[in-house]
Amino acid sequence: MSSDLNEKQLIQKAKMGDEKSFESLILGCQSKAYNLAIRYLKNEEDAMDALQESFIKIFRHLNSFKEDSRFDTWVYRIVVNTCNDILRKNSSRKTTDSIFRTEDDKETVLEIPDSSGAPEEVYDKKEKSEHIMSCMDKLSQDQREIIILRDIQGFSYDEISEILKCSVGTVKSRINRSRLKLREILMEQNL
């Protein structure tokens, strides 16, 4: 309750142009927003660009934010839209920049930190996660997006519905179809 009150006060101050309040506001969702961007764009530089662009948009249009909705969900929606815009632009350029960095003609996977469990187990889990992530590239953008939001970022169905501006029913069916499709791709890969 008090954190909500604090958030509202910060929003009010930020709307008046208080930069510090704005920074405090976005600090709470910065890490998740960045992770969202890096999963979408698979590149640190692009992710930072997307995040910066999103935060500037938020700062510029803060007055249009309706305070009856959640601030962080609004932020993530803007980040998702910005990432999709960048992906659309990049797709026309057929960029090869990805989570897979090319080094001496050999693709290496960007480090995904995982500190849980025994070393062997961790390595195994990391291998598997990276394999799933690479298979996700074979999904459609919509399917990839919903897997990122639900499985990687852990957003609830309601939050996803708010971020993507679609019904919870649509979210449910999209999650299930996307997971089944990903399993199908993984099975094809393992054959």
Next chain:
Amino acid sequence: MECNEIRELLSLYIDQMLDDHEQKEIEKHLSACEACNQEYQDLNEIHLLLSGMDPVPVPEAFELRLKQALQEEKKRTSGYGGPIKSLFGSKRYRMLASAAAVFAVGVLTLGVYQDVLGDFADKLGFIDRDGIEHAAPRDAEADLYGISNDEAGSDDSMNNQPNQLEDQPVQDQAQRNKNSEVQEMKLYQAQIDSDGAASSGQKNAPLKKEAAGLTAPEVASDNGAAADGAPSSTTENSDSNGAAGSAPAGGSDTAGLENIKEKELSFGSLAQDEVRAKSKADQSGNSCSRSLTSSGVERNTAAVHFYMGLIEERLEGFDYQVLESGYAPTGEWNFKIFIFRGKDGNTYNEEIRVIGKDGKIKIICSNEITEL
């Protein structure tokens, strides 16, 4: 439950989005069906692997980058360069710029018009020059109180004006010496008054009628009065002038009237106009042509004022700009008007045409504009 139904609910089962009953149903099915159970195990593993990935830390450089970007944004929106840039990039600026361009073209056109027809602006209003100031209003008053009859009845007045004009040195007129002009007008008026006082009242009735016909539109044009009568009386006036133009100067009552008209108009015009009129008259030997030229300008003004009044009434609440106006030989007045915004606040940016004829206006627009 069938396998297909179970397949549809597996994700919801993994995410614990089902109610207890559905949950138990699925558990029961999974324990019995190997294929569905395998599918569930695979999906669950994918979910656990993906959700177990640690978050990627935000690069340290980002904080500084964001701070700089925010400061730039703040500067852009509230600083010196901001508003100017946004103003120049905005639609509003483009609209203002086009409106200003239209206005500039209008001013230039008026300037050219002035050069062609003489001091048009001075003819439009008799306000600025003391001696001239009384000319047209005097007509109006004279008409109202019936005192124009005396002036109209004076035969001598026909010859007075050319003489008066000849007396005026051309150099002075070219220099627009206001004082001498005023003096001249006063002298001229005094002459008319004395002529009027000396003349008999024999021609009062017919002359009054014709004089009224001649003076009304001009009065209407400058005072903005007699709105309904303006277009029709201009037509009348035109006919009357046309007849007068073909008649020899002096001799008849009509010709006398034309000369009076001419005199009255010269009251409302500058000395420069009179010189021009005089030179024309000298060339043609017909003083009435001057009257036609002058009254033509006056008539035009009257009609434009009249129709503009109607247009203003009709377009009240609209954001618009009159682009141009013109007269067609068919007797129609055409106005091109640009509608920026309607009464309803919608932006139209449409050009419409307004045709004025017989004291009425008709609006022609290609697209529908609300409340028009």
